[in-house]
Amino acid sequence: xxxxxxxxxxxxxxxxxxxxxxxxxxxxxxxxxxxxxxxxxxxxxxxxxxxxxxxxxxxxxxxxxxxxxxxxxxxxxxxxxxxxxxxxxxxxxxxxxxxxxxxxxxxxxxxxxxxxxxxxxxxxxxxxxxxxxxxxxxxxxxxxxxxxxxxxxxxxxxxxxxxxxxxxxxxxxxxxxxxxxxxxxxxxxxxxxxxxxxxxxxxxxxxxxxxxxxxxxxxxxxxxxxxxxxxxxxxxxxxxxxxxxxxxxxxxxxxxxxxxxxxxxxxxxxxxxxxxxxxxxxxxxxxxxxxxxxxxxxxxxxxxxxxxxxxxxxxxxxxxxxxxxxxxxxxxxxxxxxxxxxxxxxxxxxxxxxxxxxxxxxxxxxxxxxxxxxxxxxxxxxxxxxxxxxxxxxxxxxxxxxxxxxxxxxxxxxxxxxxxxxxxxxxxxxxxxxxxxxxxxxxxxxxxxxxxxxxxxxxxxxxxxxxxxxxxxxxxxxxxxxxxxxxxxxxxxxxxxxxxxxxxxxxxxxxxxxxxxxxxxxxxxxxxxxxxxxxxxxxxxxxxxxxxxxxxxxxxxxxxxxxxxxxxxxxxxxxxxxxxxxxxxxxxxxxxxxxxxxxxxxxxxxxxxxxxxxxxxxxxxxxxxxxxxxxxxxxxxxxxxxxxxxxxxxxxxxxxxxxxxxxxxxxxxxxxxx
Numbered sequence: 289x290x291x292x293x294x295x296x297x298x299x300x301x302x303x304x305x306x307x308x309x310x311x312x313x314x315x316x317x318x319x320x321x322x323x324x325x326x327x328x329x330x331x332x333x334x335x336x337x338x339x340x341x342x343x344x345x346x347x348x349x350x351x352x353x354x355x356x357x358x359x360x361x362x363x364x365x366x367x368x369x370x371x372x373x374x375x376x377x378x379x380x381x382x383x384x385x386x387x388x389x390x391x392x393x394x395x396x397x398x399x400x401x402x403x404x405x406x407x408x409x410x411x412x413x414x415x416x417x418x419x420x421x422x423x424x425x426x427x428x429x430x431x432x433x434x435x436x437x438x439x440x441x442x443x444x445x446x447x448x449x450x451x452x453x454x455x456x457x458x459x460x461x462x463x464x465x466x467x468x469x470x471x472x473x474x475x476x477x478x479x480x481x482x483x484x485x486x487x488x489x490x491x492x493x494x495x496x497x498x499x500x501x502x503x504x505x506x507x508x509x510x511x512x513x514x515x516x517x518x519x520x521x522x523x524x525x526x527x528x529x530x531x532x533x534x535x536x537x538x539x540x541x542x543x544x545x546x547x548x549x550x551x552x553x554x555x556x557x558x559x560x561x562x563x564x565x566x567x568x569x570x571x572x573x574x575x576x577x578x579x580x581x582x583x584x585x586x587x588x589x590x591x592x593x594x595x596x597x598x599x600x601x602x603x604x605x606x607x608x609x610x611x612x613x614x615x616x617x618x619x620x621x622x623x624x625x626x627x628x629x630x631x632x633x634x635x636x637x638x639x640x641x642x643x644x645x646x647x648x649x650x651x652x653x654x655x656x657x658x659x660x661x662x663x664x665x666x667x668x669x670x671x672x673x674x675x676x677x678x679x680x681x682x683x684x685x686x687x688x689x690x691x692x693x694x695x696x697x698x699x700x701x702x703x704x705x706x707x708x709x710x711x712x713x714x715x716x717x718x719x720x721x722x723x724x725x726x727x728x729x730x731x732x733x734x735x736x737x738x739x740x741x742x743x744x745x746x747x748x749x750x751x752x753x754x755x756x757x758x759x760x761x762x763x764x765x766x767x768x769x770x771x772x773x774x775x776x777x778x779x780x781x782x783x784x785x786x787x788x789x790x791x792x793x794x795x796x797x798x799x800x801x802x803x804x805x806x807x808x809x810x811x812x813x814x815x816x817x818x819x820x821x822x823x824x825x826x827x828x829x830x831x832x833x834x835x836x837x838x839x840x841x842x843x844x845x846x847x848x849x850x851x852x853x854x855x856x857x858x859x860x861x862x863x864x865x866x867x868x869x870x871x872x873x874x875x876x877x878x879x880x881x882x883x884x885x886x887x888x889x890x891x892x893x894x895x896x897x898x899x900x901x902x903x904x905x906x907x908x909x910x911x912x913x914x915x916x917x918x919x920x921x922x923x924x925x926x927x928x929x930x931x932x933x934x935x936x937x938x939x940x941x942x943x944x945x946x947x948x949x950x951x952x953x954x955x956x957x958x959x960x961x962x
Contacts, residue, residue: 294318294359301670302692302724303713304679305362308671312374315363319382322356323389329353330393333402340402342413346422349399350718350767357768360386362673365710369728370674370702371464380457387453391446394433403427418935422767425934432571434559441558448555452548459544460887463510464704466537467881471498472506472529480504482521484636489735498701508533509730510705510883512874513832515743517620518635523611530617530874537880542855545879545886549843549852552891557848564844565892572776572893573939577845580895583952584838587898588867590961591834594827595873601626601824616872623825631821633814635744642747643804644697644731644740651747651800652754655790659922660758661685664693672696677726682761691715691723691761697740697750699730704883706730707749709756709784714771715763723772725760727753739804744818748788755787756780764931771933777889778896779938783930785897785904789911792819826960831868835875837894838866840885844892855879898955903942905954910946 293309295318300306329352336344363382367375393399406413407427410420434445473495474480480488488504495505506516506529514533520526552564561567566577574580602614602622614622627633649664656662663683670679670692677696684690694712713724731746742750759780760772773780790796792815801810842862852858859879863869877884884890911921928944942950956962 292318292321294355294362295321297354297358301681302722304670304692304724305358305673305712306671307362307673310362312372312378315359315375315378316381318355318359319363319378319385322353322359323385325355326353326389327392330396330399334396334398340405342406342415342419342423345399345402345406346419346426347718349426350422350769354719356389361710361712365712365726365728366673368704368708369677369696370700371704372702376461380454380461383453383457384450387449388446390433391442391449394430394435395437395442395446397435400430400435403430418766418770421935422769425769428571432559432567437558445555445558448551448558452551452555455544455548455551456887459541459548460704460883462537462540462544463881463883463887466540467508467510467705468701470508470532470536472508472525472532473500474504474506474525477504479522479525480516480520482519483516484519484639486639486734486738486741487516487519489738490732493733493735507699507701507732508536508705510881511876512878513620513876515745517617518624520621523618523621526617526621527615534616534874534878536878538856538878541880541886545843545855545882546852546858548886549846550848550850552844553846553848553850563847563892565841566845568777568844568892572778572896574778574895574899580841580899583899583902584834584841584895586952587830587959587961588834588838590956591827591830591959592867592870594960595831595870596827598623598824598827599872601630605629614872616874619828619872623828626824627821630824631817633817633821638744638810638814638818639741640803640805641801641810642742642744644742646800646802646804647742647747647750648695648697649800651791651796652750654799655751655787655793655796656754656758658796659790659918660762660926661919661922662690667692676700689722691725693757693761694724694726696726697729697731699732703728703730706883707753709753709760709773711760711772714760714768714774715765716768716771717764717766719768723761723763725757725772727757729753741804748791751788751791752784755784758787759783759930759933762926762930763933765933765935767935770935773933775934775938776896777893778899779903781897781900782903782907782942785901786907786911786925788904789908823960828873830959830961831870831873832876833898835863835866835868835870835873836877836882837898838868839863839875839877839879840882840890840892840894842866843879843885901958902952902955903950905958906950907942907946909954 292314293306294314297303298306333345333348367379403426406423410423434442477488480491491504491506494507495503498505512533514529517526556564556567559567569577569580599614605622605625606614606618624635653664664680667679667681672679672694674696676698677694680693682690682693707729710726712726713721715721715723729749731740731742734740756773763772765771797815798809839859839862884894914921925945929941932941
């Protein structure tokens with residue numbers, strides 16, 4: 289067997305991982321050696337008999353764990369975007385080992401003593417602002433990880449972290465399995481009436497790939513709502529599709545959610561916080577549970593009232609079909625009917641104007657050139673993690689190479705749902721590394737030979753995820769801890785949400801929204817009508833989002849020792865108590881498939897999307913009204929915010945761009961809540 293490719297730094301351009309050489313059997317040995325190497329590096333720091341200095345302690349800590357970082361970033365992406373049974377086994381084994389490894393470092397008393405000594409004399413060290421921030425953030429991170437706890441408390445903390453890591457992995461794998469198992473299998477094309485010919489052909493191809501030759505399969509997306517609900521004319525099929533989505537995983541993941549909430553509450557109490565939410569928010573830009581609760585409470589009443597007004601219009605449309613009461617599986621369908629009749633907008637009519645390649649090159653990349661001067665060259669000579677994934681080299685306006693962007697745009701059975709960004713190589717002046725970033729989406733593949741046509745929401749998602757990619761590409765920091773998107777959860781969605789504005793910016797839209805067959809531009813006025821129609825749907829979208837947010841909040845404000853007997857009952861009570869228990873509007877995610885909070889890093893932080901949207905709406909208003917040229921505004925946004933990562937307070941970066949503290953009115957106006 290050849291040497292494990294993770295054992296040495298990649299020799300490829302930009303240190304792109306050598307995917308052509310990586311095999312599944314390489315991951316576990318690389319993890320084991322990587323953890324051992326980093327612990328040896330930590331031991332060398334603490335064994336140094338000289339007085340602690342910034343260089344021999346903090347910089348040495350930043351440099352440690354290179355092998356572990358190399359394997360971890362590749363494995364996390366691989367296990368999410370193209371998993372196998374063996375990778376699932378590796379993940380189940382490695383997750384608790386990584387939690388124990390994190391504890392071994394952050395509960396190392398000798399290491400913390402060196403950091404604490406430096407922190408105590410920080411004003412005398414003469415550090416530059418970024419170095420001083422590194423010292424402060426490391427000190428805070430060790431404190432929050434339990435470095436001050438006594439021996440018995442630290443032992444219990446290790447047990448809690450290991451069990452939570454294992455449970456989170458099991459939760460994720462259960463969701464993946466249940467999402468595949470609950471795909472809706474239909475016997476005839478007639479049951480798919482209302483879908484486009486291309487979508488029906490895609491369902492037939494999906495069935496063939498999944499082993500249901502001659503049938504039609506609608507695979508589930510990660511959210512409660514499914515896009516086909518807006519078009520399917522057969523009400524019974526809509527009901528079955530939504531039931532399949534909402535029923536995922538409750539038996540397998542309900543008990544796991546209860547256990548994880550209890551363990552997180554216990555851990556928070558051990559660390560001196562009244563709840564897991566209090567622990568999480570203390571290190572976010574929001575700062576306090578009260579600040580988050582106040583924002584959410586301000587939104588609930590107007591959002592529900594808005595949704596009820598929308599429901600009345602839907603009921604009138606449904607009455608024409610003999611339906612007396614709108615059910616959850618009817619909402620999207622009759623919303624589409626109202627949009628067509630009131631705003632002359634048919635979502636299906638838009639698809640031919642949004643062909644993936646054109647949206648990517650003439651929309652997303654074009655906007656990045658317009659605002660930041662970037663250009664993109666595809667590199668087919670570079671191998672990515674999957675044959676569907678494509679590698680692009682990114683250049684500055686003056687031709688200087690900036691980094692690599694990898695796009696993995698298509699759905700497959702081995703990929704988890706949703707869309708996300710990863711950094712395979714994080715920029716750092718300390719290590720000399722340049723960024724390699726990756727976007728994963730789940731756009732269904734069409735039938736062979738057909739173009740990849742996108743929905744309005746998929747176009748938005750592409751622009752959104754590329755905003756995360758820009759955050760990583762533009763990183764210009766010294767220390768890896770601060771690189772790119774390594775910012776608080778309630779700030780990280782802000783740059784990506786800002787990037788969505790280019791989707792409908794006139795000069796960008798005109799450049800990419802063209803019919804894939806005729807080349808004709810999107811009809812004049814259609815986008816304005818679509819935007820107006822979206823305003824009609826803001827009640828629904830805000831309520832489904834708030835329901836998920838408040839569900840997360842309910843699970844993670846549970847105090848230590850509170851017993852929860854049944855996850856579904858807890859969910860129902862929590863939604864009713866929060867004022868968002870609207871039967872016809874399920875939460876965007878129900879507990880049993882809420883991966884953000886039970887298997888990713890958004891526990892007690894799903895509020896981050898709306899908190900970030902406050903900053904986003906305010907910044908978009910600034911972009912549109914500051915009277916600067918677009919390129920000048922883009923450069924300011926890049927230099928003062930995107931490039932800074934977490935090297936300074938994110939709200940300070942916001943103020944450096946906009947010139948003041950954020951205001952909520954632009955968000956409320958956008959969502960129709962004023």
